[in-house]
Amino acid sequence: MSRLESAIRRLQSQKVCIEFASELISDLQGVILEIGLGNGRTYDHIKKIFPEKKVFVFEKSVKAHPDCIPPKKYLYEGDFKSTLFKFKKEVSAPIILAHFDIGSGNEDESLKRAESLSVILSKIIDVNGLVVGDQSLSSKFFTELQLPQGITIGRYFMYKLNV
């Protein structure tokens, strides 16, 4: 597969999974997290799909397209390992969806990030909430859901909290 085809698959997976998640949580009240703003593409799509929801964004160092930078009150800049807990202290609303895209291209680094994220999200996500992202999370905390049709296994992941 060419890198172009791989990039298209990744973007398509993100779009399809975010839209699928929106159907699954359509009855839930609460807020959404976008972890890893990057260029702001998935954030922009989440804003489009959930126009009435508050979307809080977590990014180590903001370098997004100017149109995709969230208002200050919704932006937590810094390492998610500390900012997610800061957010949870400040915002009491349930987290009904956490979307993360934190891969760096370096497998070891991405794995470590995913391990930290598994632990943190397991402590803060609502019991009915969904976690959708680009890395596999720990089965100690999360149960993997079946992906929507057309998404390559291992390309994107959807989870519910173990109960």
Ligand SMILES: C[S@@+](CC[C@H](N)C(=O)[O-])C[C@H]1O[C@@H](n2cnc3c(N)ncnc32)[C@H](O)[C@@H]1O
């Ligand atoms: C692949 S990009 C996200 C792309 C984004 N989904 C988009 O559509 O444009 C990954 C982002 O995760 C951020 N990131 C990685 N580790 C992080 C951490 N520990 N805390 C906060 N942000 C982190 C990086 O700075 C980078 O901007």
